[in-house]
Amino acid sequence: MADVTEAAPQSGGETEQKPVQVKWYRSVFYNATILGLCSFAAPGLWGAMNSLGAGGSQSPYLVNTGNALTFCLMIISCWLTSSIVKYIGITGALFVGTIGYAPYSAGLYLNNRYGVEWLVIVGAAFCGISAGIFWAAETAIAIAYPEPRNRGRMVAYWLTWTRIGQILGGAINLGLNADRNQAGKVSYTVYIVFIALQSSGTLVALLLNRPSKVQRRDGTPVQLIIYDNPWQEIKTTTKTFLTKKFLLIVLWIGQGVYSEAVFFTYNALWFSVRARALGSFLSGIVAVICGNLLGLWLDQHQISLRTRSRRAFAVIMTLQGAWWLWLTxxxxxxxxxxxxxxxxxxxxxRAFGVFVLLVSGFQLNYNFSYFIIGQISSSPQETIRLAALLRGTESAWQAVSYGLNAVPVIAAVGGPYINFGLWGASLLPAWLVIKDFGADGDKSDLESHAEIQGEDLRKDESSN
Known part of the structure; x- marks a missing residue:
């Protein structure tokens, strides 16, 4: 494929910069695709199995217990990711993060076919250790690699691959289980396919470019590096967690991700095998459409940042409230x-529609959370920390959610009640953060980013 030559933006309207030579295998789109393929093979197929309800098992309780363990361990591995990045780089972190997903699927396979339970828990532990690193690394890459102008669409494009995993998994399951109109577990053949695909994700991760090799169309470099020693980095990450802006969105993060265990358990409890497979397939398609529409809206830079952020927040939260009322x-x-x-x-x-919509709501919350992190981050190092904290906080909420949904009464009715309450409790704190986006002279996020980069460059020059 030929190289792409694009003109870099002019500086100050006077000096014309030289054209930027963008090689296709160094481009942001290439790296977003590699990241997407990794997300497809790892969390995408994990989501495909769980979108069947209980990882495709007949009873949700063992799998929910395993998932709770996964997310507990992810809290720790997410928190340590910025320190790990210092030594193995962001690409190395992505590679390590893909390793634990296949053992998780192997545990579900043995449980489904032979009734073996111990590997469900051991596989969940392996998954938790590596997945926390993967989650934090992929988030940092998705936020830092694209040009700010295209970040919303690139994040949506990357997350589309995650849902493609769910769509493909749902299609496979639907094909294998189309005649099963009763409650039960899915065919064990599904897991063999998933294990093979998840193993391939580890190799794909090696194709990601290091930040210094990425070529943006606007000519600006990607800055994604950790300078501090591990202990200092852990302390700084903890201090970042305790900042006002992050603490204010903790409940909002919770209401978005707590829902995963709720609607997957709902799917497992109240639907036949083939209806569960149909739900996995259709909900992924609807989620992809919704996520990309949100990304397109967030990248409409002719509209003020203030308007984009407020309207997106209002629409997402209004829809979420309606869907929780429906499910309740x-x-x-x-x-x-x-x-x-x-x-x-x-x-x-009536029963099925709300499941599809809640999966879409989960996707919208995910997309918007990256937008929020991009807005409150003030430096490349802080982007890595905030990405790790976002995913660690998500993991904590999901650990609680899957743990509680291992209790039958919570699985049946308590989960939706709790999530509905979280939705209501999160509205005001999150609004206190969102309302300030674009309020500083109504600057766009592009202008704010340019100021931050300029300040970083001035600091570098003064230190030399």
Whole structure:
């Protein structure tokens, strides 16, 4: 493929810069694709299995316990990621982060086929140790590699690959289980396919460019490096967590990610095997569409940052509230009537529709969380720390969620009630952060980013 030559933006309107030679294998799009393929193979297929409800198992309780362990360990590994990046780099961190997903799937395979339970827990532990590193690394890459002007679309593009994993997994499951209109577990053949695909993600991670090798179309360098020693980095990361802006979004992060265990358990409890597979497939498609529309909106820089951020927040949270009300009504009734819905049954649309929409809401919250981190970050180093803290906080909430959803009464009705309450409690604190975006003279995020880069360059020059 030929190299792409694009003109760099002019500085001050007077001096014309030389054209920037962008090689396709160094471009932001190439790296977003590699990151996306890794996300497809690792968390994407993890999500595909769990979108079937309980990892495809008949009962959700063992798998929810394993997932709770995964997310507990991810809290620790996320917190340590910025220190790990100092020694092995961001690409090395991504590679290490892909390793633990295949053992997780192997545990589900043995449990599904032979009833073996211990590897579900051991596989979940392996997954938790590596996945925390993966989550933090991929978030830092997704925020730092793209030009600020295209960040929203690139984040949406990358996350599309994660949902493609779910879509493909759902399609495979639907094909293998289309005749199974009763409750039960999915075919064990599914797990063999997933294990092979997840193993390939480790090799794909090696194709990611180091930050210094990435070529942006605007000619600006990617800065993603850690300078401090590990202990200092851990202390600085902890201090970043305790900042006002981050603490204010902790509940908002929680209401977004707590939902995963809730709607996956809902899918496992109240639907037939083939309906669960259909849910995995369709919800992924709808989530991709919604996520990319949000990314497109966030990149409309002719509209002020203030307007974009406030309207996105208002739409996402209004929809989330409506969907939680819908689910709360459903589970309150189903707890009493104990139905199992197949797509030929009366009431299937009402039961099924809210699952698809909640998966889409999860995607919207994910996309918007990266936007928030990009706005509150003040330096490349802080981007890595905030990315690690975001994913660590998500892991903590999901550990609580999966742990509680291993309890039958919480799985049946308590989960939606708790999540609905979290949604309400998160509105005001999150708004206190969102309302300040673009309020500083109504600057755009591009202008703010340029100021930060200019300040970093001046610091570098003064230190030399």
């Amino acid at each position: 009504i459903n589970v309150t009734e189903y707890r009493r009537t104990q139905p199992i819905f197949d797509w030929t049954d009366p009431g299937f649309g």
